[in-house]
Amino acid sequence: MIPAPTGATRLCVIVGDPIAQVRSPAGVTAAFAARGHDGILVPAQVSAADLGDFLSVATRLKNLDGIVVTIPHKFACYRACASATERAHFLGTVNLMRRRADGAWHGDMVDGLGFVGAARARGIDPRGMRALLVGAGGAGSAIALALVEAGVSDLAIHDSAIGRRDGLIGRLNGLGKAPVRIGSEDPAGFDFVANATPAGMKHGDPLPVDVARLAPSAYCGCVITKPEISPFIAAARKAGCVTGTGTDMYQQHQGIMVDFLLGRDGRE
Known part of the structure; x- marks a missing residue:
């Protein structure tokens, strides 16, 4: 209690x-x-x-x-x-x-740690995968870095804010860990598809990618927590994909958040 x-x-x-x-x-x-x-x-x-x-x-x-x-x-x-x-x-x-x-x-x-952790909890290791990320904002930037550090073979980033997208791509390519490039709404050919936008929080929002072109073998993750099953995740499940929700992401990094807030993360 x-x-x-x-x-x-x-x-x-x-x-x-x-x-x-x-x-x-x-x-x-x-x-x-x-x-x-x-x-x-x-x-x-x-x-x-x-x-x-x-x-x-x-x-x-x-x-x-x-x-x-x-x-x-x-x-x-x-x-x-x-x-x-x-x-x-x-x-x-x-x-x-x-x-x-x-x-x-x-x-x-720590958003990226939670997102990748949610995938791993589903048995999905991003290492060697071709990844598509939609959204280069705060959460998207963190997810992009986490995916590069997790060893993806290729990362494509799609965002309508071109300057923000290109700046993130440039910084990530500067790490020399994986090629990072401009992406689109087309998820064909990708093993890992991540939605880091608010698309789906409001009724009538467009889907972040063309779900008709999702491969059933692709992992699809989303940052949205309400609705718990976002329209993107619902469509991905219908296509046969393994999925991770925003709630899954939060559950993976709750402990990291608490450690940080209490000053028990050993970092300053």
Whole structure:
């Protein structure tokens, strides 16, 4: 049983816009309790226009220890961090922030670890696979890096924001680990297809790829948590593909998130 909050309870906030889709408050709060930490994670819906004001207030809240960041704030919150992990610096984005001893923020980005972890939990090893990623935003950037580090043979990235897409491709190619190139909505010939866009959160959204061209042998993963079975995942399952949902992704990195927020990740 999770203890009732008191005046001594430490606070973490998950910030985004929208926010109703997030799954982490209950799970992270329960994980805090399981580790003997008197803390909670609560959601806060904050628009992009109001993020600066929110962060200014958050920095002044003496019982606020951490911030979990979701769409669309991951790039802006990176800029608010005084320090960050190597992967967060490489990507220029964070989905986690924790209070440093001096009161400033330290950031990390673990979306990619959760996404690849969800695939591995389904028995899918990306090593040697040809991968297509749709979306080069905060989560997409992290997934791209995780796929390259997991050893994919080839990565194609599709995003309508051309500058963001090309910048990510250039940085990843600079690692010299796998060829990264411009992709499209056509998933034909790919073994691993990842949707890192919000397409499917709203009724009537277009599918991120041409699902009629999916190979039944392809793995399909999605970052969306609400609906839990996104239209893309539903279509991929109908095509016979092994799939991973946004909830699967979250479950894979919940422990990593909690370690970071509690300062037990051994990194600074």
